[in-house]
Amino acid sequence: MPAAPGVAWGPLWRPTRAPVEAARVATARATARAALAGDAPLVEVHRLLVDDPVLINAVNEHILSGETAERALAAASGALLDAALPGRAPASEEARAVLARLMASLPPPQPPPLPAVPVVLALLHPDPQQVLALQRVDRLLGVALAGGSPRSHTALLAAQLGVPASTGLGAGLAAVPAGVAVRLDGDAGTLTLDAAEAPPRPRWSAPVPGFAVRVAIAAPEQVEDAIAVGAEGVGLLRTCAAWTPAGAPDRAAWEARLGAAAAALGDRPLVVRTFDRAPGRRERGPALLEAPQTRALMEAAAAVGATVVVPAVSSPDEVRAARRAVRGGTPVGVMLETPLAVWRADALLAQADLALVGSNDLVHLLSGVDRDAAPTAGLRDAGAALDDVYARLAGAATRAGRPVFAAGADATRPETARALRALGYAGVVVPPRAVASVRSALVPGLLDMPPGEP
Amino acid sequence: MKRATVTVTHELGLHLRAAARLVQETGRARSAVRIGANDNMVDGKSLLGITSLLAAQGTELVVEAEGPDEDAVVARVVALVERGFTEPA
Numbered sequence: 001m002p003a004a005p006g007v008a009w010g011p012l013w014r015p016t017r018a019p020v021e022a023a024r025v026a027t028a029r030a031t032a033r034a035a036l037a038g039d040a041p042l043v044e045v046h047r048l049l050v051d052d053p054v055l056i057n058a059v060n061e062h063i064l065s066g067e068t069a070e071r072a073l074a075a076a077s078g079a080l081l082d083a084a085l086p087g088r089a090p091a092s093e094e095a096r097a098v099l100a101r102l103m104a105s106l107p108p109p110q111p112p113p114l115p116a117v118p119v120v121l122a123l124l125h126p127d128p129q130q131v132l133a134l135q136r137v138d139r140l141l142g143v144a145l146a147g148g149s150p151r152s153h154t155a156l157l158a159a160q161l162g163v164p165a166s167t168g169l170g171a172g173l174a175a176v177p178a179g180v181a182v183r184l185d186g187d188a189g190t191l192t193l194d195a196a197e198a199p200p201r202p203r204w205s206a207p208v209p210g211f212a213v214r215v216a217i218a219a220p221e222q223v224e225d226a227i228a229v230g231a232e233g234v235g236l237l238r239t240c241a242a243w244t245p246a247g248a249p250d251r252a253a254w255e256a257r258l259g260a261a262a263a264a265l266g267d268r269p270l271v272v273r274t275f276d277r278a279p280g281r282r283e284r285g286p287a288l289l290e291a292p293q294t295r296a297l298m299e300a301a302a303a304v305g306a307t308v309v310v311p312a313v314s315s316p317d318e319v320r321a322a323r324r325a326v327r328g329g330t331p332v333g334v335m336l337e338t339p340l341a342v343w344r345a346d347a348l349l350a351q352a353d354l355a356l357v358g359s360n361d362l363v364h365l366l367s368g369v370d371r372d373a374a375p376t377a378g379l380r381d382a383g384a385a386l387d388d389v390y391a392r393l394a395g396a397a398t399r400a401g402r403p404v405f406a407a408g409a410d411a412t413r414p415e416t417a418r419a420l421r422a423l424g425y426a427g428v429v430v431p432p433r434a435v436a437s438v439r440s441a442l443v444p445g446l447l448d449m450p451p452g453e454p
Numbered sequence: 455m456k457r458a459t460v461t462v463t464h465e466l467g468l469h470l471r472a473a474a475r476l477v478q479e480t481g482r483a484r485s486a487v488r489i490g491a492n493d494n495m496v497d498g499k500s501l502l503g504i505t506s507l508l509a510a511q512g513t514e515l516v517v518e519a520e521g522p523d524e525d526a527v528v529a530r531v532v533a534l535v536e537r538g539f540t541e542p543a
Binding site for chain 1: 469470471473474477478481496497499500501502503505506
């Protein structure tokens with residue numbers, strides 16, 4: 001299935017997590033064994049279960065299929081619950097207790113091994129961490145998923161990073177040898193063995209009057225991609241990958257990176273989103289505004305003349321807090337991505353300088369369907385509800401006299417872009433690779449040659 | 455391969471602690487051990503496997519072992535079941 005637009009060529013790479021994860025389980029078992037002292041009958045039962053061949057095989061099967069130790073232990077535990085029979089229940093219950101003990105004894109996750117060259121990442125299971133790990137070292141050309149839906153986190157992450165992705169390729173993906181040259185077509189949703197073709201240059205396209213097509217990128221350095229495709233600025237710079245767990249958040253480093261991006265963009269806008277989620281923390285965007293990491297980011301954004309948007313906003317107070325934090329005349333925008341924000345859109349827009357509709361979260365929250373789940377009727381119904389949400393928010397934006405943009409996977413659909421323009425949206429925010437296709441959907445035949453190449 | 459059958463006499467059948475005693479016995483053996491009931495054979499060294507047999511009082515257990523100490527382990531398992539999973543007198 002198509003999941004993120006674009007085509008990628010490169011060697012197939014399959015992360016080899018299994019040895020690392022198996023070693024983590026072995027360490028957890030040794031830790032658990034050492035902690036099980038004494039000869040009480042239940043302690044002996046637990047000791048036997050730590051080394052139970054059936055239990056360990058169940059865990060190892062998941063690890064060999066590429067899952068993390070955490071997921072493997074959870075899956076084995078879930079299977080015990082399913083198989084719980086009246087007479088078997090006592091052992092199942094104790095086995096679940098032992099698996100929980102192993103989970104708690106796991107050593108910290110190890111970083112996945114990295115390839116030496118840029119690759120097409122093949123995943124048998126959704127694994128956003130792998131995608132981010134490769135992106136961080138600039139080795140990610142595309143993502144091929146055996147399972148999952150186009151709305152799974154892994155697929156959406158690829159789309160957000162501007163990397164082509166195909167999902168639902170099937171278990172046959174496991175049979176493709178690592179290292180062979182492949183062609184991943186994220187528009188067709190396919191993966192083919194193909195060494196001959198060379199990658200095309202990004203397609204430059206001309207602006208559509210009255211409807212801005214801005215890009216969403218995941219690092220200030222990717223601003224080059226925005227310029228290469230002729231986008232009208234950066235509509236959403238995602239920052240989550242750069243969250244630093246502790247210590248001194250480096251405002252100077254942010255200012256240097258954002259400053260370089262702003263300079264490259266010239267008079268085109270740069271919209272920086274504050275941290276949406278932080279590893280190890282449950283709060284979302286607005287609750288992270290007081291964090292020193294967020295402060296450093298916002299001050300740097302203000303210093304280089306960027307616009308700041310706050311994700312997952314639900315109350316006008318949160319917008320006011322963000323405005324206080326950036327001070328000066330820095331524009332502050334809101335991401336409308338929860339049903340509550342839609343309901344309060346007028347109040348939120350009265351405080352904000354611009355609004356960005358986050359369609360991925362809205363679809364997820366409107367339908368209640370997990371983003372990693374396969375497509376269901378619930379998601380299609382949410383798509384219809386989303387059209388109504390777009391219309392309501394267009395009305396709120398008009399009343400407030402503020403521009404509104406739409407972001408997320410839905411905004412890359414040609415039908416959506418056409419509908420948004422008719423509703424009076426200021427534009428869409430899409431991955432760099434989708435800029436040309438969105439524009440061509442709006443004005444067929446408008447695709448131009450690169451500047452200077454008549 | 456050594457094979458024997460034995461009937462579960464304990465009133466609670468092959469309950470959790472009984473199964474644990476049994477696995478302590480099989481786990482020490484160097485031979486591969488399989489235990490079954492009602493045409494269902496499982497790994498004799500797995501507590502989960504053995505409790506899944508749901509062997510109630512009166513069930514006939516099949517004990518199989520293959521390896522260097524197969525005779526001894528089958529004898530010890532049969533004896534353990536016969537005396538109701540208690541320690542030897």
